[in-house]
Amino acid sequence: MNAEVDLKARLGETMQEETDLEKRLQVFDLHCDTLDRLALRRSAEYPTFALHDADVSPERMCSLADNDAHISLDRIARYRWCQCFAVFIPDELRGDAAWRFFEQVHAYFEGQMAAHADRVQQVCDARMLEDLLDGGKTAALLTVEGGAFFDGGSLDRVDRIAEAGVKMLTLTWNGENEIGSGHDTAHGLSPYGRRVVSALEERKIVVDVSHLNDRGFSDVCDIATRPFAASHSNARAVCGHKRNLEDAQIRAIADSGGIIGLNYCAQFLSDVHADPTRDDVLRHIDRICEVGGEDVLALGSDYDGCDVPSWIGSADKVSALHDLIGEHFGQALADKVFFENASRFFARNEEK
Known part of the structure; x- marks a missing residue:
């Protein structure tokens, strides 16, 4: 009899754990810079990346599991979370030097996936996302911010990043590379850049227009054959920063079947408030x-790449944003913004 009672108790505990897992808030974040921040914390080759955390103990900035960055596995454990982890390539690196940089940060990513395999797993096909989350793990999509490792001639590195499981590439950062130009200059896509876009689409790597200037955005619209993304951009009508999207650009992304990630960067949320308010976010x-x-x-948080509003100052606080959207626009929209839209977008990208 006691054995039967114990069995029922264990079954009850298992069912409760499954119910709790199902009830956890779902989050799909299209962009963060956590990989660079952690991988380069002690880098002698790229010392500028360590300056931001010079006063932080190195032991607190080495592991994806537990750290003092915006995002850690511990911070997001309470959620069903899918994170796009970007390898950010700085503008001053080009070609082979930029590729070595990518390889260094990618090696860190692979090492963390292996070290914490019981908690996080890379996703190379978004159609497998729900099964992974149902298993209690965090899902990691690998992306790249800045295509500076493309050399202006060969397209071999499209295949190489596809083999690494990269699912999205931000064509430029703020400056110019062989693909095209960010908002620091006015050039559009180069002829070679147009070839890169086509090659990315062929390998089902999402083309990301965040950071691209207006002329380059228009060029993408002219040649894109698949839905594309602005992984971390806001509305320029609300905040005039040129990193944000014009209304016509928002419509173009929507018309393509694409996706826009709400950026938490204070500079892109408000022209007025250094610490943007909830109303600032709601307007976007x-x-x-x-x-x-x-x-x-x-969502396109830009965590670990910028200053963010204090009330969502780290990943464990993001439920406050979900509550805010639900209160003002309804629970259905909050769930779409937080998970459903991005999940469906990346799943569709695998199917066509």
Whole structure:
């Protein structure tokens, strides 16, 4: 009899754990810079990347599991979380030097996936996402921010990043590379850059127009044959920074079947408040959804790459944003923005 009682108790505990897992808030974040911040914490070759955390103990900035960055596995353990981890390539590196940089940060990513395999797993096909989350793990999508390792001639590195499991590439950062130009200059895509876009689409690597200038954005619209993304950009009608999207650009992304990630960067949220308010964020959500529809907006936090509002100052606080959206726009939209839109976008990208 006691054995039967014990069995029922264990079954009850298992069912409760499964119920708790199902009830956890789902989060799909299209962009963070956590990999660079952790991988380069002690880098002699790239010392500028360590300056931001010079006063932080090195032991607190070495592991993806537990750290003092915006994102750690410990911080997001309470959620069902899919994170796009970007390898950020700085503008001053080009060609082979930029590729070595990518390889260094990618090696860190692979090492962390192996070291914490019981908690996190790289996802190379978003159609497998739900099964992974159901198993209690964090999902990791690998992306690249800045295509500076493309040399202006060969397209071999498209295949190489595809083999590494890269699922999205931000074509430029703020400056110019062989693909095209960010918002620091006015050039559009180069002829070679147009070939890169086509090659990325062929390998089902999402083309990301965040950081691309307006002329380059227009060029992508002219040649894109697949839905594309702005992984971490806001509405320029609300905050005038040129990193944000014009209304016409929001419509173009929506019309393509694409996705826009709401950026938490203080400079892109408000022209007025150094620490943006909840109302500042709501205005961007309202504008993007009004212009592009409720299926275009997702999250693109830019955690570990910028200063963010204090009330969502690290990943464990993000439920406050979900509550805010739910209160003002309804639970259904909050769930779409937080997970469903991005999950469906990346799943569709695998199917076509």
